[in-house]
Amino acid sequence: MMRKRMIHAINDALFEEMERDERVILIGEDVGASIFGDTRGLLDRFGPDRVRDTPISEAVMSGMAVGAAAAGYRVVCHLMYANFIYTAFDAIANQASRLRLMTNGQIRLPVVFMAAGGGGRSNAGQHSDYPHAPVASLGGVYVATPSCSADAKGLLKTAIRTDDPVFFLQPTSRGGEMGDIPEGDHTVPLVSAHVARQGDDVTIVAVGAMLRIAMRAADALAEEGVSVEIVDPRTSYPLDEDVILASVRKTGHLVVVDEARAAGSVANHISALVCEKAFSALRAPIIPVTTPDLAVAYSPPLEKAMIPGPEDVVAAVQRLIKETGQ
Amino acid sequence: MMRKRMIHAINDALFEEMERDERVILIGEDVGASIFGDTRGLLDRFGPDRVRDTPISEAVMSGMAVGAAAAGYRVVCHLMYANFIYTAFDAIANQASRLRLMTNGQIRLPVVFMAAGGGGRSNAGQHSDYPHAPVASLGGVYVATPSCSADAKGLLKTAIRTDDPVFFLQPTSRGGEMGDIPEGDHTVPLVSAHVARQGDDVTIVAVGAMLRIAMRAADALAEEGVSVEIVDPRTSYPLDEDVILASVRKTGHLVVVDEARAAGSVANHISALVCEKAFSALRAPIIPVTTPDLAVAYSPPLEKAMIPGPEDVVAAVQRLIKETGQ
Amino acid sequence: MISNTRAAGSLDLLRMMLTIRKAEERLASDFKAGLLPGPVHLYIGQEAVATGVCAGLDDRDWITSTHRGHGHFLAKGGDPKAMFAEIYGRSTGICGGFGGSMHVADVSKGILGANGIVGGGIALATGAALATQLDGENRVGVCFFGDGAAAQGVLGEALNVASLWKLPLILVCENNGFSEFSPSNNVIAGDIYRRAEPYGVPSVRIDGNDLDAVLDASRTALDRARNGGGGTLIEALTYRIHGHVEGEQAFLKTRYREDDEIERWRGEDPIERYARRLVDQGEMASGKFAEMEEDIGRMIKDAADCVADDPYPEIGNLERHRLGAE
């Protein structure tokens, strides 16, 4: 085990995969200077052929990633802030997500679109979205949502080795967070939810940056005698249905915590999944805890009020217990 | 009452609103020639200032719509096929959906983005999406999904009079369908789900083109003695929660039919809503009926198999009855 | 038929143009006869462009194409049988019936596919050019696109990056005078070829109905690209004899061009012009053309007939294209 910040875990993953496979290339705006630190050092190490600073041209950048992947490369396309995936959306939605089907599998696309999403830094309305649902809506793109250093490294390494597109959505506010990472070639399968905490009374599914929030809530609830099990989906699309369903079948109660807007959350997908496939195990309503259906506001008190915190999760669990069997 | 095809109902709505308010303008590719017929005659009637054929430039077109609306016009931006909303997505997602919040309400945007979505015509992978979920995910844009001529006219007229952005998603395969429309200035409020058929045993929420499918299924089920209530949400975002919840509280059973991919459907949103707010009324799992998580395939048998048909809805209801109280 | 027109003789080139013409005439009559499930956009009148450009390419050079892509597919070595089967929606189609007319692709021939998104191929070809540059084998990426597509911003983005990185990218704009039903000068300002100038990318405007002119211009562009000289923009002036899409008369209420304009262009038929030139210069016996036309007509008829009743794809094959299926 080694302890590393999430941003350095991501950096390690890029180093190791570019080292491992010379067909891995990286394109993006200022990936050389690296404003987040996740691509730092790659330009020096692998040179300007494989590590390319691009102009501010998300449309051609995302489409170029698709074309280069179709022509035999493994492309990591760094989009910086997740809102810029909207600027890059055409090639992701109309090309990347569907060329496999439209060509009957002649074209497979090993492309990773990576970006930092979510709030917490007063980056305001155009730099704080957590847009996993719109990408999930395409059907043809994996959405990886790491919650910790180890998963960030392991998921990204797997994503780069995957022959279909992956959107790797790292939490903007968590880059500096330390975490333990197994030594060596640490990979994490894409569709492999993980039980981050064992419990009996209530299941909390928490996505990305919300995992730590859920953990805090679970500690508080433990003191009230409520035993919480926490599931980290790791990929918000596709969902690892078995792990989520198994936990709900055990606890009979579900709270879903997602930093995205309610209307853009996968909380809805998870609720729908459970309500279809584990309905008989459910003993209470499924309570979503999300950001309201608004762009994130700038002023710190507004931003703090919008993004789920431990107290919101605790309140949701308490409401759920209250409504049990009503 | 008058009987009209849906496409002519939409055409009437545009005529009437442009007649009514000279600040209503229409921009889009070949809105003059009108490949669907929904904008036919408008150029002759209102002239090239207010009805503008644009170049194939979805990025500037959608952003221009936002700018012109901010500067005092009511803009209808015709995007032709709904997949092209991905090409236009940046300004819709990063600007239209959030300028109201970011400017603290200084900017309100009366913009209607209209497009035809869904399959049924072998238009294949890049012309058959029904992308209401990605737009809904933004939070700041209404999504209107008419199922019949009357609603197409009434919803579009209301959309044009609304001070916030609306995505008007007409069903590609239903333009030729006849329907009764009230005489005169017929408008339909945006968030006003409608009970299209009364029943007692099962609620089916059916979106857009799926309404007719659900109606057919209901007829078949009636013969088996199953009484189906059908709710048409009319706007898939925001949802008219009260009407949907009231129906489920009455029947205790819910099937949601949505032409979009499961991962891009609002079926998930509706399930989540009901599972949170009407859980105690639910007597069985909520069954979604959607298109699989793929782009729509070209070959007719493949396309037909992908898009929900009456038999799929009947099967879902039968499954639901079987699982009741298990 | 010739599966690779590289360094082909003049008779081969004439055969290729005739092959495209006959294939499209067959599709036109098939459409009239209601034998085609989806829309088709025919290339009749533009054959010299695809034929002349692809004459200098081989299977390891990449092309991207448009919604009007049959000619590019055939000229780059695609198999007519597999193309017909695809457009008929059969399992024997080049894309197994999944793609259809707007998505014919054959990766083994370097054909990344027709594309239903106008301008969509530009970024893909840019990425393919990046891949070939990294491969270092003097391969190129070629993008065919229309005059209407020149209005898509991604063209400027591609020109910028192609210039900065000296990408072996050949942008071939087929200016056929119309963007759907809009005459080019309603939607395109100035000369398309000149749009490359500010980026320092060499460009030229040629007579796209003169095969020799196309061969010259593409040879120059290819030599430049293969020798590290970077990209080129070629604007080929041509004309589509058929409508934008077969059957357009059914939905167009007004005409958008005059018969005598069409007649004038029939007089510029690229096939007849080239045949005449060959006869005049003694490269072809005068009787040869009729004979050739008959052979190819027969070859095309056989190709189409022999797949017309091939089986439709198995519905189960849809699962093969889901994420996770290998």
Add this chain to the structure above:
Amino acid sequence: MISNTRAAGSLDLLRMMLTIRKAEERLASDFKAGLLPGPVHLYIGQEAVATGVCAGLDDRDWITSTHRGHGHFLAKGGDPKAMFAEIYGRSTGICGGFGGSMHVADVSKGILGANGIVGGGIALATGAALATQLDGENRVGVCFFGDGAAAQGVLGEALNVASLWKLPLILVCENNGFSEFSPSNNVIAGDIYRRAEPYGVPSVRIDGNDLDAVLDASRTALDRARNGGGGTLIEALTYRIHGHVEGEQAFLKTRYREDDEIERWRGEDPIERYARRLVDQGEMASGKFAEMEEDIGRMIKDAADCVADDPYPEIGNLERHRLGAE
């Protein structure tokens, strides 16, 4: 301070540049002191561009701006107090604390807002120009954008439509030599101003640190636009003295420019140059400048101080911006 610089005298213009300078110096020290919740991008060194262009505008002309938008806001008549309050995240901010530094907007002054999406303002200004053209009151739409933003395809789309429709659109590219941390010539091919030529849009490159040159160029562009002559692209060469974003030293591991380059540009300070010119030509007494600097310094200090502790916005105000809330 002057709330409208139209037809302002030279001393007013000097005051405006000083106002911007002092305001930004205050923000720089506030940032260092940790008083700003979010990122700020300072305009120091570029003041002549905003001041010179806005000198010809009044409240009914529209501007769109960038992430580096404080100077445009002030020059167009925005209130410094309301700007500081916004950047401090206070309820008294021009956007009630919802927008922050990257979204300062004052619609009553014709300021459609700073914008966090690079190139985002281009399409908005195009739409505003369309609106003014329809109004027929000889108003204009002005878009400020950076050299890096010139790589966004939407610029070409806007030039095309502005040319076709003769829109009163003035595109002001502030070429400050950097796109974040990339020197322009790494990401921009050729001369930006020349990119307007193929579209037939007049363009000019000027010394953006020479207020008189900016005044001349914008007067020409404004006369053209107000008299139906259509759009203009102005490329103003300038330099940002501060970093891309305050505090960048904290995350940048390498330097991206030399100190002497910065020093060289300090010698080109637009304020000192203009002041010197006024003194030399006897338009200003030599002692006047120091006095003016002091007055404005005091005015800015008072403006900032008096709002620095204003209340944060009420959390309940979030609801005011939801769809449906009026």
